Amino acid sequence: MNRRRTRQINVGGVPIGGNSPISVQSMLKTDPQNLPETVNQMRELKKVGCELVRIALPQQEICKNIPFLKRETELPIIGDVHFNHAIALAAMEEGIDCVRINPGTINNVRKVKEVASVARQTQTPIRIGINIGSLEKRVLRKHRQPNAEAMVESALYYVKLFEDEGHTQIKVSLKASDIFQTIEAYRGFSQASDYPLHIGITEAGPLFSGAIKSAIGLGILLNEGIGDTLRVSLTAHPSYEVTAGYHILRSMRLRQKGINIISCPTCGRCKVNLQEIVEEFERDVAHVDQAIDVAIMGCEVNGPGEAKEADLGVAFGKDKAILFFKGEVKKTGIPKELAKDLLIEEIHNLS
Numbered sequence: 001m002n003r004r005r006t007r008q009i010n011v012g013g014v015p016i017g018g019n020s021p022i023s024v025q026s027m028l029k030t031d032p033q034n035l036p037e038t039v040n041q042m043r044e045l046k047k048v049g050c051e052l053v054r055i056a057l058p059q060q061e062i063c064k065n066i067p068f069l070k071r072e073t074e075l076p077i078i079g080d081v082h083f084n085h086a087i088a089l090a091a092m093e094e095g096i097d098c099v100r101i102n103p104g105t106i107n108n109v110r111k112v113k114e115v116a117s118v119a120r121q122t123q124t125p126i127r128i129g130i131n132i133g134s135l136e137k138r139v140l141r142k143h144r145q146p147n148a149e150a151m152v153e154s155a156l157y158y159v160k161l162f163e164d165e166g167h168t169q170i171k172v173s174l175k176a177s178d179i180f181q182t183i184e185a186y187r188g189f190s191q192a193s194d195y196p197l198h199i200g201i202t203e204a205g206p207l208f209s210g211a212i213k214s215a216i217g218l219g220i221l222l223n224e225g226i227g228d229t230l231r232v233s234l235t236a237h238p239s240y241e242v243t244a245g246y247h248i249l250r251s252m253r254l255r256q257k258g259i260n261i262i263s264c265p266t267c268g269r270c271k272v273n274l275q276e277i278v279e280e281f282e283r284d285v286a287h288v289d290q291a292i293d294v295a296i297m298g299c300e301v302n303g304p305g306e307a308k309e310a311d312l313g314v315a316f317g318k319d320k321a322i323l324f325f326k327g328e329v330k331k332t333g334i335p336k337e338l339a340k341d342l343l344i345e346e347i348h349n350l351s
Helices: 035-047 060-073 085-093 109-122 137-143 148-164 179-192 207-223 238-251 274-284 336-350
Strands: 008-011 014-017 023-027 052-056 077-081 098-101 126-131 170-175 259-263 292-297 312-316 320-325 328-335
Touching (some): 035 060, 060 077, 085 109, 109 148, 137 148, 170 179, 259 274, 274 292, 292 336, 312 336
Parallel strands (some): 023 052, 292 312
């Protein structure tokens, strides 16, 4: 695939666009006024590899917490602003790393211009976030119904507005919960502009179905070279959003980060609770950055033979397990209750 060449901006030290890696972000799901819970969730996200974190800013007084959150977690913070543009102004004055505004919920050109002016003065990157469910009235009157064409028109209008105010540190998103409308909107904008794109399927749904829906939509866009940063929006703990994001990028061969688990679906030959073992293993190695292929197999049939390309792996028998490396058996007779911990130890030896 040929990745679309875009301008590059910098959000809190993370480059977005140009030749920079496609970054993975998520959004906090805590009450932003509850600082202990918010800090804890930010640290959880950082541990699983989140590179940018978005926080809802429903009230202006929350903005005063921004310097504390940046200090405590050292994660770039994006402020999510709707309706009240004054919150965006306050967030920028407090040193937020980026502000996401939805012009459709602000729905006032003068106020958006004021955001653009302060963004230029403070050199704060802005995400122009267009959602199909909240397009501004002017666009809806013209198009009669929300669609991809209307989203593109709205995005280009506000990009021009920011440019006229002298601010070009911009990224853009054009999201719908429908995969095909989302793809059409991103394709349309990509043909008209070279600003970096934040891609995602909005309100994708719960963990299982939402991850599948996002993988299909984002996979199509990424395969066409579209996308500079992404969020997988799930009704689930935000750490799953980060994990899903990296799995999508790894599957598309765009990022090689963390453990790639190869595990069999199990059958009547399996004599261990492989699902539980794999789930525990995935949690235990979530912090590992190095790209390593690890196989966890339920029997000798699906052991080294079917996972010979893995860097490391274990295969379980009735009472014992074997450890293999690059398809060759390295150790046999391992008590099955110790196999997972031995595998983790071997991973750390490779790291």
